[in-house]
Amino acid sequence: MKHFALAFLAEGKSFFQFIARYSAFWLVYFLLCRAVFILYHATQLKTVPATTVMGAFFYGFRIDLSTAGYLGVIPLLIWFIHTLFPSKYTKKVITGYTTFMLMLVALITTSDMEIYRAWGTKLNALAIGYLRYPKEALASMSSSPILLLVAICIGLSLAGYFLYRKVFGLSFAVSSRSFSVVVSRFILFIVCSGILVLAIRGGTGLAPMNPGFAYFSNFQFANHAALNASWNLMYDLKHFFKHKNNQFVYMSDDEMHERIDRLMGGKRPNDTEHILTTSRPNIIVIILESWTADVIGSLGAEKGIAPYFDELAAQGILFTDFYANGYRTSFGIAAILSGFPSTPEGSILNRPNKMERLPTLAGTLKANGYATSFYYGGDTHFDDMNAFFVHSKFEAITDKSSFQAKDLNSKWGVHDHILFERVLSDLSRQSEPFFSAMLTISSHEPFEVPMNTVFKGNDQPSLFKNAVHYTDKSLKTFFDNARTQAWFKNTLFILVADHGSILPLHRQNTYPERYRIPLLLYGDVIRKDLRGSKRGVTGSQSDIPATICSQLNLPEKEFVWSNNLFNTNRNNFAFYIFSGGFAMLTNGQIVLYNTTANKTILMDNQQQTDKQSAETLKDGQAYLQNLYQQYSRF
Incomplete structure (x- = not known):
């Protein structure tokens, strides 16, 4: 045992020194x-504070570490094999690999700099796609400082090679291969591999590494500087090719635009019914995690799950045929705060170069x-939300990192009553x-809440109902305390879910009941x-x-996919996506379509003819x- 311990310590120093020096390089x-x-x-430095620019180095470190983790996988494997079967070629192989990756990273970095100068975006899949058109690509480069860029690329490559060979030189000496030494090396290889995985993932938290980790400032240049160019390109390519063959072309552009104009009321006047007594209220949006209509008694569900919400509904304006645009929180965030519907590509929040093109409600109000x-x-x-919140011009962003350790009693962070207390304190x-928006968390799985059980049972529906009931109780406390605040009488509250749920009634994932959610407007500012x-x-x-904009007499045109609910001339419909398809709903009309198989799943023509159902399908296809098309152009 003593020999094994000594061998483990000796080999451990060798392994950890290798991975530490290579990563540090x-x-x-x-x-x-x-x-x-x-x-x-450098011209950007005239408008961005120096301290903010320096922050790019700090906030970019974790993504740099993740990138170093990816680059260290192959050398670690080669080093491990070398410790078992020493070879004089090991050093040359690792040096050759590193030199190649250095030149590749230098090329990506240099290209990223020029793409950013020309387009204002990081190097991404869209830019790579233009290589399909070499003539046009060369033409677009005519105004670029080619010689300077080549010099920078070569300079970065040489500087990296010098760092690797002269400053962070690696030792390839190997000691004996006794049984205890070999076992130690196997264990250490597993440990070091785990370290690299943690670096790649960004730690042990729920949120894996994503571009949002680099977003920290209202100055987009600082955020983009923090994003590692190589990591960001790899991330963007991954998401781009995920659905590269899905073009969703169902008709001519002329027919598509004609249908969209009719759907969105492009040729009809906007005649808004004003429901408020003021055009400048405070606005609080409470986004309720997973609150399906199936937990709201006033929407026809079981009574008593969310009784306080029903009390509020009796004094507000409740929408009874309202739907989530998608099935994840990030889909709901984009729709609620930017008016951008969900696409089969996934959440636009996961594509920062596209997300940054969105208008935002917070930005308009600010x-x-x-x-x-x-x-x-x-x-x-988590799910790239931070980057979106920064882009949205939220001046203050509070998450679990802003709370004391004693309050972090939920798997996800802090429970809802603690969040509400913080909101009230700040407001x-x-x-x-x-304009303040908040997202609750306690009704997310695993549904563990700090409350005595109300709905007995350990099954998922019972646990879910308990979690919703807890959030409902927290809402009551929040509103009871809010009424004592001076700002309360001039505040419009908007309560809406981020998405629906299959619970508690085990709804089918594609059907409208799964996506039907509450939308409630409440407050003394309502007529x-x-x-x-x-x-x-x-x-x-x-x-x-x-x-919201229409009620405040603010322009709403930039939210091109948003259809004013109080426009008396609006065309009533809802569009949502599910995994592999979409749904189009109008009054009494439901069409579900599988975009992968290109076939209709359901046509429920409660109030219309089969011909009208077919037209609804075409409207949904035109919408998608x-x-x-717009999503692809972003």
Whole structure:
């Protein structure tokens, strides 16, 4: 045992020294690349504070470490084989691999700098795609400083090679191959591999490494400087090729535009019913995790699951035929706060170069004098949400990192009552008018909540109902305390779910019941004659931005996919996507279509003819085709 321990310690020093020196080399090299990127865009430094620019190095470190982890996998494997079967060629192989990767990273970094100068975006799959057109690509490069870029690329390659050979030189000496030594090497290889996996993933948290980790500033240049160019390109290519063959072309562009104009009311006047007593209220959006209509008694569900919500509904305006645009939180966030529907490509939040093209409700309100803030009890880096919140111009972003360790009692972060307490505390000091959005967390799996059990049973439906009931109780406490605040009487509250759920009734994943969610407008700013009313218009989350802007007499045109719910001339419909397809809903009409198999799943023509059902399908196809065209152009 003593011999094994000594062997393990000796070999451990060798293994850890190898991985540490090799990773450190890449980390220093990435710092150099980032510095060159910043200097290349020196004109940006006139408008971005120096401290913010320096922050790019700090916030980019974790992505640099992830990239170094990827690059270290092959050398670690070669080193491990070398410790078992020493070879004089090992050093040459690792040096050759590293030299090749250095030149590749230098090329990516240099290309990224010029693409950013020309397009204002990081090097991505769209830019790579233009290599299919070499003549046009060369033409577009005519104004680029080719000689300077070549010099930078060569300089970065040589500097990296010098760092590797002279500063971070590796030792390839190998000791004996006794039994205890060989066993130690196997164990250490597994341990070091685990370290690289942690580096690649970004740690042990729920959120794996994503571009949101680099977003920290309202200055997009600083965020882009923090993004490792090589890592970002790999990430973008991965998401691009995921659905590269799905073009969703069902008709001519002329027919598509004709149908979209009719759907979105392009040729009809916008005649808005004003429901507020003021055009400048405070606005609080409460996004409720997984709150399906199947837990809302006032929407026909079992009574008692969310009784306080029903109390609020009796004094507000409740929409009874309202739907989520997708099935994940990131889909709902994009729809609610940007008016952008979900696409089969996945959430636009996962594509930063596209997400940055979105208009945002917070940005519009901030430009009109509103203070803005966002609150989430979990990790905002999860599913790339942080990058979106920064882009949205939220001036204050609060997540679980802002709370004390004693409050982190949920698997995801802090429970809802703690989040609500923080919101109230902050808003008591907030200047008016303000726009504050928050996302609850406790009704997310595993449904563990700090409350005595109300719905008995350990089955998923019972646990889910308990979790919703807990959030409902937290809402009551929140509103009871909010009513004591001076800002309460001038505040519009919007309560909406981020998405629906198959629970508690085990709904089918594709059917509308799975996507039907509550939307409630509440507050003293709502006209008294409208309080306690229900609206049966068919709508979805993406309709919220235009609806809010219209009530504030603000332009809503930039939210091109948002259909004002209070426009008396609106065409009532909802569109949502599920895995492998989409649904188009109108009043009394449901069409589900599988985009993978290109076939209809369901046509439920409760109030229309088969011919009208076919027209609804064509409308849905036109909607998806146009949506995907815009998404692809972003």
